[in-house]
Amino acid sequence: MKKIIGEFKEFIMRGNVLDLAVGVIIGGAFKTIVDSLTNDIISPILGLFGGLDFSSMVLSIGGVNLKYGSFITAIINFLIMAVVIFIFVKIVNSVISFGKKKPADEPVTTKVCPYCCTEIDINATKCPHCTSELIEIEPETLESGEPDVI
Template identity: 60%
Template sequence: MKKGFIGEFKEFITKGNVMDLAVGVIIGGAFTAIVTSLNADIIAPILGIFGGVDFSNLKLVLGSGKNAPVLMYGNFITAIINFLITALIIFCMVKGLNKLQNGMKKDEPAEEAAPATKKCPYCASEIAVEAVKCPHCTSSLS
């Protein structure tokens, strides 16, 4: 049966992955506000003590007059710091979750994998378990 565009969209939007993505975007937006505040309200003033520079005020005026274009490279530096803080926090979270998940897996008994090879009884070469004839000595295996 052929589905129309609306039917395909309805199927896509009702999948659980889309709802998980929506929740992730909302939480990410809130997390961005926290990281921006961390940078603007805590890290930037601490850096200002040492360097006496507030990154948000750094700019380069390209021309003269009141309508001259202004390059706000301080805001760009602030955005880079925000990104690095966010990346560091996410890295630590993922690393912690992976460590927690690996710790849980260690408690489970490991299943041994079935051997993929065997030795030919005639020439002692390693051959596939499914082999009925040795490729090295051409002996028939039973």
């Protein structure tokens, strides 16, 4: 029994589990904010233009009430939350990459042998793998999409 408790303790103390727990708690708090935004601001504004309130939409079948207006509100909540999270992740990624330098384009140092399709040095005139002679093509031929060696 002590072994199982020790393994469980080790599992709970892993960084990923703690990060996940914090994410779930923050996500729950964020959900209440988005729910309030949808129910208290967006739905009434849509009601002004459309003349209807989603939360009051109910379909009665027999003795059962289907609250499809609440479902529409939940879909709006989801879409708003997805857009806000997308924007938040984009902002965080741009802040993280702000100080990083983009790698400069490195000069081309290799080419592909048209005979054996192996990568060789850009200055080679003979392929070291298949021993084929490599003849350079004129620059105007390169623009047509042809390979740069024959």
